[in-house]
Amino acid sequence: MHPEVKEVPKGPKAGTKKPEVKKPTEKKPEGKKPKEKKKETWAQRAAAPAPPKKQPGQQQQQRQGENKKKGDGFTEVKRSQQNKEEMRPVPPGQNLMEKRRVTFKRDNGLPLSQKKDLDISSEVNRALFEAKVTHFVRIQGVTKNTQGCFSTITTPGATAEMLIKYREIVIKAARKVDAGIVDIETNELWERVKMHGVNFDRYLGKKTGGGLEKLRSELQAENEGVVLLLAISWIGGPKDV
Numbered sequence: 001m002h003p004e005v006k007e008v009p010k011g012p013k014a015g016t017k018k019p020e021v022k023k024p025t026e027k028k029p030e031g032k033k034p035k036e037k038k039k040e041t042w043a044q045r046a047a048a049p050a051p052p053k054k055q056p057g058q059q060q061q062q063r064q065g066e067n068k069k070k071g072d073g074f075t076e077v078k079r080s081q082q083n084k085e086e087m088r089p090v091p092p093g094q095n096l097m098e099k100r101r102v103t104f105k106r107d108n109g110l111p112l113s114q115k116k117d118l119d120i121s122s123e124v125n126r127a128l129f130e131a132k133v134t135h136f137v138r139i140q141g142v143t144k145n146t147q148g149c150f151s152t153i154t155t156p157g158a159t160a161e162m163l164i165k166y167r168e169i170v171i172k173a174a175r176k177v178d179a180g181i182v183d184i185e186t187n188e189l190w191e192r193v194k195m196h197g198v199n200f201d202r203y204l205g206k207k208t209g210g211g212l213e214k215l216r217s218e219l220q221a222e223n224e225g226v227v228l229l230l231a232i233s234w235i236g237g238p239k240d241v
Contacts, residue, residue, distance in 0.1 A: 089136040089157030097153065101187030102139070102160045104150035106180040117142040119177045121152060127173035128166060137162050150174075150181070160186040194235070204238065 104120075120142045128138060136157035142150050154163050163170065167184060174181045202208055203215045210217070212232040220226055 087134055087137070087162060090159060092156065095156055095159060098187055099159045099161075100153040100156075102152050102154065102163055103185050103187060104142075104152070104174060104178075104181045105183040105185060106149055106178070107182050117144065117150065120150065120174050123173040123176050124170050127169050131166070131169050133166055133169070137166070139163065150178070151187075204234075 118141075121139050125138045136155055138155045138158065139152045140155055142152045144150055154160060164184065164186060170184055171181060174184075198204075198215070203211055205211060208214065212234070216228050216232050220228060
């Protein structure tokens with residue numbers, strides 16, 4: 001008799017589980033540990049310079065900048081501080097004539113205008129009105145002195161300094177009448193002076209080479225800041241002197 005031959009199944013045995021294959025795991029690189037801060041000693045703290053103190057304005061600006069970054073709705077508001085004093089008229093009876101007088105300075109190289117002096121006040125007042133200058137800042141009357149310079153006075157409620165604030169308007173208007181006007185200035189107080197012991201041979205008569213006009217030019221040339229607006233004259237005639 002021949003022995004029985006049994007077929008052997010190929011591969012793993014029937015009924016057994018496939019062996020599990022483990023995949024190699026990748027090791028994550030370990031992060032660097034943060035360095036521990038060394039504690040400052042008391043001596044190091046004492047030697048360190050103190051932080052600069054911020055001024056209140058800088059602190060406020062910094063806070064406003066932080067608020068803008070955060071978007072919390074705060075906005076910076078700038079207020080224009082205008083401390084302009086309102087011009088008010090001088091109360092009646094308190095405005096002296098010396099404070100109201102204004103002088104027009106001329107270029108002596110140009111001839112005087114043939115127009116009437118009142119034309120200057122008319123042009124100036126109309127120019128001030130057109131420029132919407134307050135109503136009480138006006139001039140009244142214009143006169144000439146011996147040197148041909150014009151002078152005027154402001155209305156009772158205004159002073160010369162109030163009018164000087166509108167210098168460009170006044171000069172431009174006055175030059176329509178007299179092109180020789182170059183500037184305006186406030187009034188200066190002048191004193192009358194009597195001189196004694198004046199040399200007759202040097203200053204009395206036409207034969208002295210100028211007379212009192214010569215004396216006047218010498219006083220202005222030899223004394224700094226001295227200006228003689230009016231001509232010098234003798235108190236009396238030659239016999240009385």
